[in-house]
Amino acid sequence: MPMSAESVKNSKVWRAARLSVAPMMDWTTRECRYLHRLLSRETLLYTEMVTAPALVRGGALHLLDHDPIEHPVALQLGGSDPVELAEAARLGAAAGYDEINLNCGCPSDRVQSGAFGAILMQTPELVADCMRAMAEAVSVEVTVKCRIGVDDQNPEEVLPDFLDKIRAAGVRRVTIHARKAWLKGLSPKENRDIPPLDYDLVHRMKAAFPDLHISINGGIATLEEAEVHLAKGLDGVMIGRAAYHQPADVLAEADPRIFGTGEASDPVAVVQQMLPYIEAEMTKGARLHQITRHMLGLFAGRPGARQWRRHLSEGASRPGAGPALVEEALNLVLARAA
Template identity: 60%
Template sequence: MSQVGNPYPEIYNNARVLAVAPMMDWTDRHCRFFHRQLSRRALLYTEMVVADAVIHGNRERLLGFNTEEHPVALQLGGSDPEKLAKAARIGASFGYDEINLNVGCPSDRVQSGTFGACLMKVPELVGACVVAMKESVSIPVTVKCRIGVDDQDPEEALDRLAEVVFAAGADALWVHARKAWLQGLSPRENRDIPPLDYSRVYRLKEANPDRFIGINGGIQTIGEALDHLAHLDGVMLGRAAYHTPGILADVDDSIYGDGREAPILAEVVETMAAYAGRHIESGGRLSHITRHMTGLFHGRPGARRFRQILSTDATRPGAGPGVLHRALAEVDTDAREEAA
């Protein structure tokens, strides 16, 4: 695909944005296609892709996506401005609507590459990376960060990072409202143990009223998202959107106010069954798709059996779209009507 200009220039011109966070091993192209069936408006993010991989790896495997996923953002990992600029150009040529720089991931692999959350310690380098990417693409360039790392004072660290990245031309700053502890906590623990500090992100917005600032971390419901949007420009849902994806069905009306009726979840399953059939015909496996769908009917009668079937039958050799039909048959009809 070639870059033909940003088809979604309004992303950061709206009064509010609801996004699904980049999540390693989760938000792949199949997950994003699935989420798009639930919301036409939510901004979707790829998993983090390292700039070196984009430059030297199998680009179609790493970056390919379905046009129905728009608006979709590519998250890059790296700390070399020249490499990030090149990777951003490649991402834009594939048709992504935004390039996002990861300044929040605390994994050991990311630390060894001197990027991710450890970049909170070198805001000037982050700024240089943003400048290089902005000069390379015409689509929005954004940053996703933490409020600080290790012994940093979040008041000083976050203010400084925001000052630098906005001066560099960043179109938005998404803030995971926790510190990252690079020593002593695993990546999994870093998602739960450091306390959330939403008020710190609110203060950042108060100090930057004309800048787009969004929040991430521990947000479970659309109602909570709306509460945050009283203070901020955007909300990013992570694990809640993945484990209970049905909540995305309320996004278009509740967040964007477009009056769209919530999609019927049973029809979403049928769409995904057809999608899975095409994927299998091209050499893929059913489980590549169904692993993202197990929580679709969370809290509804039959949800447990739906999840069990997808978790077992869909992983068997030769499994086809019929597994999705069998799983759907276990969901109570009233629950399907409730979802309409």
């Protein structure tokens, strides 16, 4: 049974969406999300995009693995078949995810060939069918992450029509990447930088759809910028690359500044908290590099950051490397800060 509008608005995940870390392929793995959760207890975390065919046809249920500490955590799905997405959503909800999100924003060729991602901006009726099927399949909230348009579409016309149709399908929360996606002629990396940002359009959409919870995404790199968007009336802000490359800058003060709860976290204490996690994961067969690659930017802009990054980058892939290497790297940071 889908959630009622009132229960959605009162849910923990609705409140957590005030600040979220964007789903990013190869980056927001479960190891990354564990680190981010230690930095912020409140921020909403997203998985990498998981394709519905991989779960339903491929049986790749290991892609749903996550640690209980990650909550609130959302599963992002890629797909365009309502029946298959409904089944994938059921699998995600059964795995314990707090939210199921549909990717309508990724512009990569691989995603386009599967008829999902940003190309779905061209077929809002299909997106509405997908969202309706997903909502009917699960009791957790279903949401959308989209662009303002694609290719030669006029965002002023396309975006409100898109939002109107998914709202009619029961969607109450949407994250809008404030750039167009160019499906031909730009690489996925270029699509993150070259199309101009139109923050004002996203703010106008909030005014036009006051009942929707609207988060803004794209080019936002600091808590200061996030606070500006929230002060202007948006419900949430999603930060991507900055949260990954400078996680402490974005997440360490998120709880007191964005949510008004708790205290700022200490990156040194976070590293110490990661040590038993690293040891436990390595006993299951993980390699140190799988975890520490997400930790390289933890001290970005702080004394000892270069030594930290170099020690982990050079040593984590060596045979026998383990938690002791991380402690050595941390001691280099502490020595520089003394």
